[in-house]
Amino acid sequence: MRDRVLIFAGLSLFLALVTYPVWQGLAARSSTAGPVLPATAAGQKCVAPRDVMRVAHMEMLMSWRDLKVRENQRTYTAADGTVYTIDLTATCLTQCHGPKEKFCDSCHAYAGVPAVNCWSCHTSPPAAPNPGELR
Template sequence: MNDKAELSNASASASMKLIPSGDKKWIILGLIIFVGLFTFPIWYNMLKCSAPIQPVVLSAKAKAAGYCVLPKSEMVSAHMQILDEWRDIVVREGERTYTSPSGKIFTMSLSNTCLDCHNNQAEFCDRCHQYASVKTYCMDCHVNPSKSLKENMQ
């Protein structure tokens, strides 16, 4: 009764024949894009040939001292918090002296205590900070005493 040719590709409802629907190519394309995005880190790192992290270099003074205000492991993970609290205590409470758990006494000062020892930012701070993509704004105001103002401003 209708255009039989159109209907000839199937006969009964139970036995049906699937012809590929037109959207399959778009679905595959979408999947490829999705998987591509999801696995982005894998091929990005392959293309960039990312180098392993370069170890932090301690200055001679730091090496000689052999200690910091807290054990190294704690400094690695929590130094930002210490700096943060130091500055609050120094500025607002006027306390400037810090006694470490080991009994050593330090002046709480980024420029004058921390940077005095760790004076090479590029090989100390920046190594990890760049690797972990952590930007700081400490040096917007504070200065590295071992550098000129111009160097500090860069």
């Protein structure tokens, strides 16, 4: 029984560590409301339906990356026949989604997946695209 203090100290330390994210969230007053993305401009459509992009955008980005860098294939033909230039900054962001802070980061920060290593090399356009210039 002389280990009682140690055991309980260890247990409470464990509990404190396990529940740390909860306390941190409470302290930071984070909310559970999801990110608000800019509304889609009229006539603007993405390379794939929103639901597909939501779950598989990372796979598409990877595949675009490998197509362009490794296979020198610089365009992508969507299901509806539209041909897109494969380019993260010039196509994805500049033409459609705007600065990564407003688009990528809002969801990634909310989902707690912030460690995406795109931006140490790729640049983000400074401002949202002008709706008139949309594809």
